[in-house]
Amino acid sequence: NDKEEVPDLSDPYSQDPSRHPVLKVNSAKPFNAEPPPEILTERYITPNELFFKRNHLPVPNINPDEYQLTIDGPHGTNQEAPLKLSLNDLKTKFPRHEVIVTLQCAGNRRSEMSAVKPVKGLDWGIAAISNARWAGALLRDVLLDAGYTEDTPKALHVHFEGLDKDLTGTKYGASISFQRAMNKQNEVLLAYEMNGEPIPRDHGFPLRVIVPGVVGARNVKWLGQISVSTEESSSHWQQNDYKGFNPCIDWDTVDFKSSPSIQELPVQSAITEPKAGQTVTPDSDDKVTVKGYAWSGDGREIVRVDVSLDGGKTWNVAELYGEKQKERQSWAWKLWKLEASLPTEDKEVTIICKAVDSSYNVQPDTVAPIWNLRGVLNNAWHRVHVSVHRD
């Protein structure tokens, strides 16, 4: 029994929480894991314990009664002194706002990129993406309370610092634009609830930022401090990681300053059933069921998912499932399903999916032209090779 084990205090990860055994662990310390893909499409809302986990550092152990969020005030004003808010302040002083948001790691589907050419990074499959209902205070309301307005001079970026830190004391950090934070329509949250429960420790207890439509890395967990600046966060993860490059940039030629930090993510989809390498048996109508997810960044809605069962020669339109969200505020994924015939006689079949979002953005056909040295932003068509068994 885990709980009875004596923690090894020399191991900074000794106080990490226990995890669901079904998760596929890509890294134990820090803990990074994804659910089996077919579990993702069983439900629109991903249960907390199955939601993908992407930690950069040990999970801090925070006493919610002593917890304080610090928000630096605007320079040169009478509110310059930092605002300190307890968890109770956050829950009672600001309206509770609830929103369904899909989070995706920039490294989702990295394993397909590594297959083209090796990259540096955790070997994520297709399940570094999950969907939850988050509740908390709007970041906008908290910034207004701290003395900021839409016109605060030199307010260009909002920095988030986590309470997770490495052995040298460096904390996780990231930033988003001030404009994104202040625009009500973006619904940026300081979330204390995940699917109706206090946010679990692995997901940022007691408070994490939720930035709808934006890469997981900016959704800072175990939030300790907020500040506002003319510059982006100086953290490693903002400056020298989580950026896209073209496939001919290698570690000798890369200039991280030349690319923008990843914020909004592009249109994405993947097939969760059947699985690669599986043998599928068509039903009595000679049909098989194909399932998956589709999502796009910045509130763009998924308007269509095309599925091919013949390697891309012909395309079927899948049925979409999920709650209707507001225009340009479609933060959550759509699940999709298709019952379709396999090409007659073929013993080996490649199933492909590709999604279209409300800007009619589409996914690129192949991985190689979007390959990049960090293996981020893989949104090429997802291909699954299966064998067909007919009686």
Next chain:
Amino acid sequence: NDKEEVPDLSDPYSQDPSRHPVLKVNSAKPFNAEPPPEILTERYITPNELFFKRNHLPVPNINPDEYQLTIDGPHGTNQEAPLKLSLNDLKTKFPRHEVIVTLQCAGNRRSEMSAVKPVKGLDWGIAAISNARWAGALLRDVLLDAGYTEDTPKALHVHFEGLDKDLTGTKYGASISFQRAMNKQNEVLLAYEMNGEPIPRDHGFPLRVIVPGVVGARNVKWLGQISVSTEESSSHWQQNDYKGFNPCIDWDTVDFKSSPSIQELPVQSAITEPKAGQTVTPDSDDKVTVKGYAWSGDGREIVRVDVSLDGGKTWNVAELYGEKQKERQSWAWKLWKLEASLPTEDKEVTIICKAVDSSYNVQPDTVAPIWNLRGVLNNAWHRVHVSVHRD
């Protein structure tokens, strides 16, 4: 001399204006034409007479002194009676707002789609896109003046009716969402100026709608009437045209109700120099100059353009040109240029470009998987085959 010709009054197009002879005419009546592509990338702002022209109907001849814009008032309020505004009212009662916006026809690059399989539509090359500085009143300000607020009940879509009409009297019409119209950040304009001049007749004199980031078809010219509704415009162009479908939908199976009307356009780029079929002569450093444009919809900025001179095996990053616009309000294109070496020895070369926008959306590799029966939304990599001449 055109001016001395006696107009044929039985021809509804007899009063169309004269046009610049350099334009490539895709249809004379209605007039549809694009500039030679290399002219597009000579200047960031496209001169009015070279700006692509996409007319659905004859150009109306409007007396600016008698012109009136009608805006239907909100139902069940004391402002229900239509508001009537003269051109002078529009120029003097509302603040003048100026913004650089690239417009693109949904059918831009259709000829590459027709090459895959025939489509219905005008045979546009790569130049059904242009960039201008527009000035006018913000639609938001006019709607507020007409009695609408962000909370007006049942205000979901804003309809625009042109003064151009067919022989039965049916006028051109289109709609955008009320939310897009009312959100200041979207800068939707009722424009009376194009590049510092009154809007030319072919471009909508005296007033056209400019919807930044949105397909040309919603930028209604010769604007006569604005109304607000729970439904989208019932016009042919909103309901049964300007929609995307998957490549397996044909005219027998198409259900126009199944797809959303095209509004925001996806990330796009094309090579304007060299031209397809051209023989290029490398300079003394064995380099050639490649030029083009890149743009994305909904205010997404172009963050990178990759150019390949070896058919997609390796990629160079092009230099970008253009004015910096605000975050998520990057309505204008970027021009780009690359001086690069051709693969040694090759006599025939395929040059390719692909752009990346601020959501890290990319263009798809090939045309066939995005082919659709109307030939719209072609944003596949642009490929140009050239011959190489070395002394």
